[in-house]
Amino acid sequence: MSMTQSRLSGGEALVRALVAHGTELVFGIPGTHNLGIYRALAEHGVRHVTPRHEQGAGFAADGYARVTGRPGVCLTTSGPAVLNAMTAVTQSYSDSVPILLISPGMPLRHPGRGNGTLHEVRDQSAALEAVIGYSHRVQSVAEIPLAVAQAFAHMTSGRPRPAHLEIPLDLVDALDKVSEVAPLLVTHPPADAVTIAAAAGRLTTAAKPGLIIGGGAKGASEEITALAERLGAPVVATANGKGTFSEHHPLSIGAGLHHKAVADFVADCDSVLAIGTELASTDLWNGPLKFPGDLIRIDVDPAQMITNALPDHRLVGDARATVEALNQRLGKGSLSEEAVKRAERWQKLFRKHARTQGAVWLPLVEAMREVLSPGAIVAGDSAMACYYGTLSNLPLEGPASFLYPTGFGTLGYGLPAAIGAQLGAPDRQVVALHGDGGAMFTLPELATAAQERLALPVIICDNGGYGEIRREMVERSEPVHGVNLPGVDFALVAKGLNCHGVTVDGEDRFAAALRKAFAADRPTVIHVVGDLAGA
Incomplete structure (x- = not known):
C-alpha cells in the first residue's frame, strides 16, 4: 500500500482504483445514488456505455470479458437496478466469467429493519453473496481502493468468478484521506511437477488418446494445439470451449458433448485428457460420460476436479501453464497420418449426428x-x-x-x-x-x-x-x-x-x-x- 494520500470522495476513490486496474470501459445506467461515481468517470476519461436495462449492462460486460480476457465492469444504482443485473452476473458465475458489479447501497447507519429510503433493500449485499459467492460492502471511503484490489484479485486468480462491490450511498460523495493500492500480483501456476510427470507418462503410453476442452482452456489455445498434435489426439469441445482448438484443424471432431458420437469416442479412448471443463449435465444433456480408460483432468478449481467424474490423475493448476509443462515433458512430435485418419472417422460420425439434429x-x-x-x-x-x-x-x-x-x-x-x-x-x-x-x-x-x-x-x-x-x-x-x-x-x-x-x-x-x-x-x-x- 502506498503511503501517498489524497483527500478524495468515495466516487473518485472508486474510479481511480478501477483505472489503476486497467478499466477502460464501464457498462451502466446512472441513478440518483451513483451520480458521484459518474462524475468521476467523466473526469478520468473512462468510456461509458449506457444499455437500456441493467440486465443488458451485465450481459454486455460478460461478452466484453469473454473476448478480452479482462474483467468486465457493470455499474448500477441501488435496489431494483442491482437486482435487475443479478440474472446477468449469475450467468457469469455459472460460466466462470469475471464481472465486477458495482452498486451503491443503503447508508452506513441505515436502520436494519428499514425506513422507506428510496431503492431500499433489506440486504442487497447478502442477496448477491447468496448467488455469486462474493459481495463486499465497504465501511469507509479509505477502504475503497483496498476493496477494489481484493475484488480484482478474486476475479483473476483461480477460477474466474464475478464479484459485487457495494458502496454505501452516503460514502459516494463523502471526503476522506485515501491511499492508493496497487493491483495485487496474481500468478497462474501449473499443477505440481510430480502429478504432471505421472500424467505425461500415461499420455506417452496411450494408444488411443483423446482431448475434451472446456471454457477453462481458452487461454491455452496454442499449447493445446501443440499437445494434440504431439499425442495425435482427436479433440472435442464444449460450448464454452468451442473455437479454442480450431474446428478447421484435422484433429477437431467438433463442439458439443451431447452427441452419441462423443460418448462412443470417449469409450473408445484408452486415455482422455479433460481440460477446464465441468463435464456437467448442461453440456452432456444425456447423462455422464463413461471413461473405461484413464481420465486425466486439468482444472484450476480443486473442488471441480472431483465433480461429475473422478479422474485417475488430478492436475490442479492453470490450464495454459500446466499444458505447457506437459508439452515440455512430452517433447516435440509431429502429426501422424494414422492420427488424422482416426480423427476423420470420429468427425464423420459426429457430423452425421450433428447434422441430423x-x-x-x-x-x-x-x-x-x-x-x-x-x-x-x-x-x-x-x-x-x-x-x-x-x-x-x-x-x-x-x-x-x-x-x-x-x-x-x-x-x-x-x-x-x-x-x-x-x-x-x-x-x-x-x-x-x-x-x-x-x-x-x-x-x-x-x-x-x-x-x-x-x-x-x-x-x-x-x-x-x-x-x-x-x-x-x-x-x-x-x-x-x-x-x-x-x-x-x-x-x-x-x-x-x-x-x-x-x-x-x-x-x-x-x-x-x-x-x-x-x-x-x-x-x-x-x-x-x-x-x-x-x-
Whole structure:
C-alpha cells in the first residue's frame, strides 16, 4: 500500500482504483445514488456505455470479458437496478466469467429493519453473496481502493468468478484521506511437477488418446494445439470451449458433448485428457460420460476436479501453464497420418449426428459459414438455432468465438453480449443470434447498439414462440399452451430503434443481408422466417 494520500470522495476513490486496474470501459445506467461515481468517470476519461436495462449492462460486460480476457465492469444504482443485473452476473458465475458489479447501497447507519429510503433493500449485499459467492460492502471511503484490489484479485486468480462491490450511498460523495493500492500480483501456476510427470507418462503410453476442452482452456489455445498434435489426439469441445482448438484443424471432431458420437469416442479412448471443463449435465444433456480408460483432468478449481467424474490423475493448476509443462515433458512430435485418419472417422460420425439434429437450421448455418471471416464471434442466445444449429454445425476458430449462456441458460443474452464483444474486439466480426422468444427479453438493447454505431448483425430466427418448450410439451403428450406467441415485425421494430431491418425467408437473401449488415453504418436486424428459421 502506498503511503501517498489524497483527500478524495468515495466516487473518485472508486474510479481511480478501477483505472489503476486497467478499466477502460464501464457498462451502466446512472441513478440518483451513483451520480458521484459518474462524475468521476467523466473526469478520468473512462468510456461509458449506457444499455437500456441493467440486465443488458451485465450481459454486455460478460461478452466484453469473454473476448478480452479482462474483467468486465457493470455499474448500477441501488435496489431494483442491482437486482435487475443479478440474472446477468449469475450467468457469469455459472460460466466462470469475471464481472465486477458495482452498486451503491443503503447508508452506513441505515436502520436494519428499514425506513422507506428510496431503492431500499433489506440486504442487497447478502442477496448477491447468496448467488455469486462474493459481495463486499465497504465501511469507509479509505477502504475503497483496498476493496477494489481484493475484488480484482478474486476475479483473476483461480477460477474466474464475478464479484459485487457495494458502496454505501452516503460514502459516494463523502471526503476522506485515501491511499492508493496497487493491483495485487496474481500468478497462474501449473499443477505440481510430480502429478504432471505421472500424467505425461500415461499420455506417452496411450494408444488411443483423446482431448475434451472446456471454457477453462481458452487461454491455452496454442499449447493445446501443440499437445494434440504431439499425442495425435482427436479433440472435442464444449460450448464454452468451442473455437479454442480450431474446428478447421484435422484433429477437431467438433463442439458439443451431447452427441452419441462423443460418448462412443470417449469409450473408445484408452486415455482422455479433460481440460477446464465441468463435464456437467448442461453440456452432456444425456447423462455422464463413461471413461473405461484413464481420465486425466486439468482444472484450476480443486473442488471441480472431483465433480461429475473422478479422474485417475488430478492436475490442479492453470490450464495454459500446466499444458505447457506437459508439452515440455512430452517433447516435440509431429502429426501422424494414422492420427488424422482416426480423427476423420470420429468427425464423420459426429457430423452425421450433428447434422441430423440440426437439419432444419443447416441452410442458415451454411449461409453463415459462407459469410463469416476467420476469427468471427457468434454471440448466441439459449435458442434452438444455437444449440441445435450453430453449436455443432458451424466451425469456428479462436478462443471465445462462441459466446453462449451455458450453465444458467438464461434468455436474452445474445444481443447485449454481442455489444460487449464488439466493443472489446472491434476488429473481429460479431453477430448476435436469437430466437424470437428470447429476443424479446433484451430487444431494447438495439437502441444501445445503434447509439454506439455498431455494424452488428442481429439474427432473429422466428419459429412463432418458445419452440423448444413447445417441442417438449408435444413429446410429453401434454396440452400445448403458453408457448405460441403472436408475430412481431422485428424489422419494423428495428427501424423504430434507429437500426436497419430486413425480413428474409431464403438462404440467398439471408447471406446477402448478412454481408450488407457487416458493411452497414449501424446494427441490422435480420428477421428470419419460414423454413429457414426452423418454423
